[in-house]
Amino acid sequence: MARGLTNQGAIFGDTVLQIYDGDAMQMPPILLTGTADVINPHVSGNYIVKTGSADAMTLGAPTVGLDDNLSIAVYSDTLFAHTITTVALFANGAALANVATFKAFKGSGVILRAFNGVWQVVASNVTSIT
Numbered sequence: 001m002a003r004g005l006t007n008q009g010a011i012f013g014d015t016v017l018q019i020y021d022g023d024a025m026q027m028p029p030i031l032l033t034g035t036a037d038v039i040n041p042h043v044s045g046n047y048i049v050k051t052g053s054a055d056a057m058t059l060g061a062p063t064v065g066l067d068d069n070l071s072i073a074v075y076s077d078t079l080f081a082h083t084i085t086t087v088a089l090f091a092n093g094a095a096l097a098n099v100a101t102f103k104a105f106k107g108s109g110v111i112l113r114a115f116n117g118v119w120q121v122v123a124s125n126v127t128s129i130t
Contacts, residue, residue: 024071025111032057032074039074039084041114042067047074049102049109055082061089062114071122075109076102084110092121092129101128 027046035053039045041060049055062070076082082102090097096118102108103126111123121129 024073039072041072042070044070045072047072049074049076049078049080049082051078051080051082054080057082057084059084059086059089059112059119061086061117062119064117067114068116070114071112072114072119073109073111075107075125077106079104079106082108086119089118090121090129091118092124097129099130100124101130103127 024044024046027044029046029048032047032049032055033051035051035055037049037051037055037057039047039057039059041062049057057074059072062068074084080102081104084100085098088096088098090100090112100110100121105126108126110121110125110127110129112119113122114120
């Protein structure tokens, strides 16, 4: 059985969804196997890239106010250089950036949090943001 929060026991339903929204790493992983996956910017997700080649993912803008504090985690379990492309929406302490490029190593990835219509880069492991 996978670890993490479930809809059983003392916490369930809306409480679990609220925790997932704030910390996508608590969610069961969603496996990406395509070469051009589209990540929904309005739903929290814990994504693991399992594609047998480079995955050119896209991520739209979160909605100001409505999506604030929503989180998305994307990590690779392959040896390919994947990308996530958005339109000047990655806030990483410099000018807003367009592309997160994963190194060709398992474990490369990012954790993103929506705030004020952009994706704040909360964590980045061997991933360049440009």
